[in-house]
Amino acid sequence: MIIDCHGHFTTTPPEVMAYRARQVEHFQATGQCLPEDPPEISDAQIHAAISENQLKVMQERGIDLTLFSPRAIGMDHQFGDEATNVRWAEYCNNLVDRACKMFPQHLAGVCQLPQVTGQKPGAAVFRELQRCIQELGFVGANLNPDPSGGHWSDPPLWDKDWWYPLYDQLVALDVPVMIHVSGSCNPHFNAVATHYINGDTTAFVQFMMSDLFKDYPSLKFIIPHGGGAAPYHWGRYQGMAIDMGLGDLTTRMFNNLYFDTCVYHQPGIDLLLKVIPSGNVLFASETIGAVRAVDPKTGRNFDDTHEYIKATQVVSDADKEKIYQHNALGLYKRLGQHVRKA
Amino acid sequence: MIIDCHGHFTTTPPEVMAYRARQVEHFQATGQCLPEDPPEISDAQIHAAISENQLKVMQERGIDLTLFSPRAIGMDHQFGDEATNVRWAEYCNNLVDRACKMFPQHLAGVCQLPQVTGQKPGAAVFRELQRCIQELGFVGANLNPDPSGGHWSDPPLWDKDWWYPLYDQLVALDVPVMIHVSGSCNPHFNAVATHYINGDTTAFVQFMMSDLFKDYPSLKFIIPHGGGAAPYHWGRYQGMAIDMGLGDLTTRMFNNLYFDTCVYHQPGIDLLLKVIPSGNVLFASETIGAVRAVDPKTGRNFDDTHEYIKATQVVSDADKEKIYQHNALGLYKRLGQHVRKA
Numbered sequence: 001m002i003i004d005c006h007g008h009f010t011t012t013p014p015e016v017m018a019y020r021a022r023q024v025e026h027f028q029a030t031g032q033c034l035p036e037d038p039p040e041i042s043d044a045q046i047h048a049a050i051s052e053n054q055l056k057v058m059q060e061r062g063i064d065l066t067l068f069s070p071r072a073i074g075m076d077h078q079f080g081d082e083a084t085n086v087r088w089a090e091y092c093n094n095l096v097d098r099a100c101k102m103f104p105q106h107l108a109g110v111c112q113l114p115q116v117t118g119q120k121p122g123a124a125v126f127r128e129l130q131r132c133i134q135e136l137g138f139v140g141a142n143l144n145p146d147p148s149g150g151h152w153s154d155p156p157l158w159d160k161d162w163w164y165p166l167y168d169q170l171v172a173l174d175v176p177v178m179i180h181v182s183g184s185c186n187p188h189f190n191a192v193a194t195h196y197i198n199g200d201t202t203a204f205v206q207f208m209m210s211d212l213f214k215d216y217p218s219l220k221f222i223i224p225h226g227g228g229a230a231p232y233h234w235g236r237y238q239g240m241a242i243d244m245g246l247g248d249l250t251t252r253m254f255n256n257l258y259f260d261t262c263v264y265h266q267p268g269i270d271l272l273l274k275v276i277p278s279g280n281v282l283f284a285s286e287t288i289g290a291v292r293a294v295d296p297k298t299g300r301n302f303d304d305t306h307e308y309i310k311a312t313q314v315v316s317d318a319d320k321e322k323i324y325q326h327n328a329l330g331l332y333k334r335l336g337q338h339v340r341k342a
Numbered sequence: 343m344i345i346d347c348h349g350h351f352t353t354t355p356p357e358v359m360a361y362r363a364r365q366v367e368h369f370q371a372t373g374q375c376l377p378e379d380p381p382e383i384s385d386a387q388i389h390a391a392i393s394e395n396q397l398k399v400m401q402e403r404g405i406d407l408t409l410f411s412p413r414a415i416g417m418d419h420q421f422g423d424e425a426t427n428v429r430w431a432e433y434c435n436n437l438v439d440r441a442c443k444m445f446p447q448h449l450a451g452v453c454q455l456p457q458v459t460g461q462k463p464g465a466a467v468f469r470e471l472q473r474c475i476q477e478l479g480f481v482g483a484n485l486n487p488d489p490s491g492g493h494w495s496d497p498p499l500w501d502k503d504w505w506y507p508l509y510d511q512l513v514a515l516d517v518p519v520m521i522h523v524s525g526s527c528n529p530h531f532n533a534v535a536t537h538y539i540n541g542d543t544t545a546f547v548q549f550m551m552s553d554l555f556k557d558y559p560s561l562k563f564i565i566p567h568g569g570g571a572a573p574y575h576w577g578r579y580q581g582m583a584i585d586m587g588l589g590d591l592t593t594r595m596f597n598n599l600y601f602d603t604c605v606y607h608q609p610g611i612d613l614l615l616k617v618i619p620s621g622n623v624l625f626a627s628e629t630i631g632a633v634r635a636v637d638p639k640t641g642r643n644f645d646d647t648h649e650y651i652k653a654t655q656v657v658s659d660a661d662k663e664k665i666y667q668h669n670a671l672g673l674y675k676r677l678g679q680h681v682r683k684a
Contacts, residue, residue: 152492152530188487188494193582194547197571198540205536225578229539229571235607236567239633239644240535265577271613291581302581 002306003328003335004058006178006224006260006284007066007107009096011053015039016095017074020088024079033083038091043102050099055106057287061306065339066287067332069110069142070096073191075182077115078149086124089114093128097136108335109138110178117147117154121166129166133173139334140222141170142180145203150186150195157203158210167216176220176258176331179203192290200228204257208237208249213256220256220331222282226263231275250277258331260284261305261323264291269308278319282327283309344648345670345677346400348520348566348602348626349408349449351438353395357381358437359416362430366421375425380433385444392441397448399629403648407681408629409674411452411484412438415533417524419457420491428466431456435470439478450677451480452520459489459496463508471508475515481676482564483512484522487545492528492537499545500552509558518562518600518673521545534632542570546599550579550591555598562598562673564624568605573617592619600673602626603647603665606633611650620661624670625651 019038026034058066070092077085089112100107111132113125132138143166146152155162157179170177181199182191189195200223207213207221223230230237234249241249260282263269273281285305295302309320329336361380368376400408412434419427431454442449453474455467474480485508488494497504499521512519523541524533531537542565549555549563565572572579576591583591602624605611614623627647637644651662671678 146530150494152528156530186494188498188544188548190547190551193551193579194544197543197575197578201539201543201571202530202536205532206530209532209535226574229543229574232568232571232574232610232613233539233605235605235610235637235644236539236633237535239606239635239637242635242638243633263575263577264581265617267613267616268574268577271574271609274609275607291578291585293581293584295577295581296584302577 001064002062002283002324004063004066004284004287005222005282005328006262006286007054007068008071008286008289009049009068009092009099010071010288011049012071012095013041013045013049016041019091020074020076023084023088024076027080027084031081033081033087038087041095043098046095046098047102050103050107053288055103058106061285061304063285063306064106066107067110067139067328067335068096068100068107070112072142072180073183075112075142075144077144077147077182078117078185080116082114082116082119082124085114085116086128089128093132093136093138097138109136110140110142111138112142113144115144115147117149120162125166126169129169130173133175133334137334139332140175141177143177144182145179145199145206146181149182150184150189152202157206158212164215167219171216171219174333176222178222178224180224196225196290197228200225201230202228204228204230205237207257208241208246208253209244213253217255220258222258222260224260224262224284224286226261226268226272227259227276231259231272234275254280258282258327261309262286262303264302264305266308266311269305270312270314273312273314278315278322279327281323282331283324343406344404344625344666346405346408346626346629347564347624347670347674348604348628349396349410350413350628350631351391351396351410351434351441352413352630353391354413354437355383355387355391358383361433362416362418365426365430366418369422369426373423375423375429380429383437385440388437388440389444392445392449395630397445400448403627403646405627405648406448408449409452409481409670410438410442410449412454414484414522415525417454417484417486419486419489419524420459420527422458424456424458424461424466427456427458428470431470435474435478435480439480451478452482452484453480454484455486457486457489459491462504467508468511471511472515475517475676479676481674482517483519485519486524487521487541487548488523491524492526492531494544499548500554506557509561513558513561516675518564520564520566522566538567538632539570542567543572544570546570546572547579549599550583550588550595551586555595559597562600564600564602566602566604566626566628568603568610568614569601569618573601573614576617596622600624600669603651604628604645606644606647608650608653611647612654612656615654615656620657620664621669623665624673625666
């Protein structure tokens, strides 16, 4: 079985994002939550949005199950207040939930949190997390380390007052969390090209240089997009860790940390698998996502990461099985139940 | 001959940085430039600072010549006003100049610019650039793409009003420019672990997605630290370039762009050289710099990048000669003259 730990519902009908645009516009004009119900999306629309896109690609590429969350760039925490963003997160998570229940063999839910820039994650965030995990049967959550959208103006991930109460909730629910920024409202950063990758690297160094993993020995984080720049600069980070008296970086990081395989060329995947222990790599493609092009050199989509893992000679077939499924089944504890149900 | 295109004068006597601390403190308290001359540093102090550190390491590692600039984290553009930062840049550049004139076979100067956050580079920046290139004989300059120090609050590198006048100066002087951030005053970003690498990736995407290279076909940029995350995510960027109608990324970028080899482990260097044309890679180690530790696995310093280039089988010996010297001699046009003089 092949589990893709990183897929977003990017093919929702256009009225979904149009609603968010109205919500943001209304909030910016009035400071209030838009008094309008989100548009109804029919079962047929959801079925078509999945079967003609996500599921089609999964079947072409031999992917059995995708951990599926709302569109990352659409989480949009840089806009809105709590009421606005709770409503938006509930709506997006419910669409994912309906897709998952429609295709239970192929999709398992991961939730968007109703974070708000400038506001410490509190009861509203915890409530939506609990609802998604306990009521909807989701298996994980996405956490935005920069709800300001490229201004990085809220506290870093090691801030005890700001973030630890959310970590307590994640531990209590026993779910792992993927670090994933959303859109950028800073003109320096293209969202998917710059902000995503910088966000990953930033989170990695915050984990490395803080006591977060000591304080939460059982909490598990996934850094997507192959860990940002961390594997490419592993020597730099290992060297700095020694300079700072932090010891061996692999030992320090990999009780709590996983990288996914959203790296879209063979040399990048080979590097990732050379540097990072196979027990800490999760298969993923972020399909249908940031990159839709076909590589003219291979005739295949850049984001068809299954091909790179098949082709790599850096790890054994047994290690590839860990990456394809065993690591994910061990990490997402609620997934085993889901897979058995399916 | 082996040319290291990226070294900083990090071993100045402690009174140098102490002066900057007083300058910043005075400016923050009064809004005025500290009315105090920078401390005199003797020839003997400079000689010792170089011969016991930079030169010693170069000789141990077989590096003939280093392109030498003031300490990057000390450029400190996030603090001070124009008068303060001009004085600081002149002082730092003069120390580099004295070191270069003391060891002309081994050091050639690259200047710090007196940038100021929130202020468009203008006459004061151009004057110091001209002084360093035309009077002191420096061969290049470092440009900070984020003078705000991790807030990224000034305009991006493609902003015509903000940056193009400085590019005009660089073209007129016919010198290449290295993109290099300085310190971080954003708690999210450790300067050398996060901000440096994110800054590189950010600049890469700004170059990729703008018309800057079309507008300045003869201007040459170096992105240090192996191009940030770009080579590791080359498939992502190539795919996005196709999605955006920007064509082949190698063709698009490498008339104007070079990456250095400040990547501190063998798999990272191998990836860099697999993905990036050898004609666009410059040997560098950023010694004595960010990482001082010895790799317990190899018994050598992490930043001894010469060893990785020697060991790599990814490129030919002829390509290695390009990386060691020919690319730099072609790129830094004023270096040929310097090398002949020496």
